[in-house]
Amino acid sequence: MENKEDNKPATVVEVVDQGPLGIKGSFILKDLKRGSESKPGEVWLCRCGKSKNKPFCDDSHKKND
Amino acid sequence: MGNNKSFSGGRRYSNDDITVYWKPSACIHATYCFRELIEVFDPGRRPWVDMKAAPTDRIIEVVNMCPTDALTWKWNDNEKNKDVPQDQTNHVRFRRPELLDDEIAVNEVRPVVVKVMVDGPIVINGTFDFDNDGTRKEVKDSLISVCRCGASSKMPFCDGHHRKIGFTG
Numbered sequence: 001m002e003n004k005e006d007n008k009p010a011t012v013v014e015v016v017d018q019g020p021l022g023i024k025g026s027f028i029l030k031d032l033k034r035g036s037e038s039k040p041g042e043v044w045l046c047r048c049g050k051s052k053n054k055p056f057c058d059d060s061h062k063k064n065d
Numbered sequence: 066m067g068n069n070k071s072f073s074g075g076r077r078y079s080n081d082d083i084t085v086y087w088k089p090s091a092c093i094h095a096t097y098c099f100r101e102l103i104e105v106f107d108p109g110r111r112p113w114v115d116m117k118a119a120p121t122d123r124i125i126e127v128v129n130m131c132p133t134d135a136l137t138w139k140w141n142d143n144e145k146n147k148d149v150p151q152d153q154t155n156h157v158r159f160r161r162p163e164l165l166d167d168e169i170a171v172n173e174v175r176p177v178v179v180k181v182m183v184d185g186p187i188v189i190n191g192t193f194d195f196d197n198d199g200t201r202k203e204v205k206d207s208l209i210s211v212c213r214c215g216a217s218s219k220m221p222f223c224d225g226h227h228r229k230i231g232f233t234g
């Protein structure tokens with residue numbers, strides 16, 4: 001793993017309270033709905049269902065809950 | 066990472082030199098492994114085998130004591146597996162020759178795969194750190210399913226509600 005030496009995890013998944021799901025590091029993103037595959041290194045994925053730019057967060061969760 | 070994996074019928078554990086295969090269905094609980102080397106074989110710990118806790122030759126010695134093929138081992142360098150001496154009783158060559166053709170590189174690290182499911186959750190598979198509610202824990206060779214529709218009552222995880230609300234996206 002790239003980061004083994006300094007003991008950092010290769011991939012971190014973070015649930016942001018009242019916000020998106022952040023994923024950082026080494027991973028493969030497969031969007032089965034849109035049929036795409038990538039290795040973005042960092043993404044913020046929508047968890048509220050309201051984003052206009054799915055699967056990504058566009059801050060729609062901040063508008064009137 | 067990547068040194069503790071499943072294979073058909075059990076799990077395998079690797080250090081730089083060897084891979085130890087564990088086949089639970091064959092274990093008769095003779096207890097040699099943990100009486101001899103609790104540092105490596107600790108039934109009370111998960112994962113119960115720690116390949117870093119003793120030198121390779123000592124691990125081989127103890128695996129060879131197992132009276133069944135519940136524990137077997139092989140060199141990671143396949144060349145070295147070709148003529149292992151008979152006294153290496155639990156080498157896979159004598160006990161489970163089918164494992165010699167086990168092609169998957171033992172130190173291969175499976176990439177983390179994040180799948181955005183059609184009108185459903187985010188499924189993350191692999192070994193990664195998971196930060197939730199201010200606590201971080203390691204998810205090891207496993208998967209989680211995170212709600213994407215906003216309607217789950219088991220947040221942040223998917224509980225199937227996306228179907229009920231007809232989530233699309």
Ligand code: FES
Pocket residue numbers: 185186187211212213214215216217218222223224225226227228
């Ligand atoms: S995506 Fe399954 S409950 Fe929200």
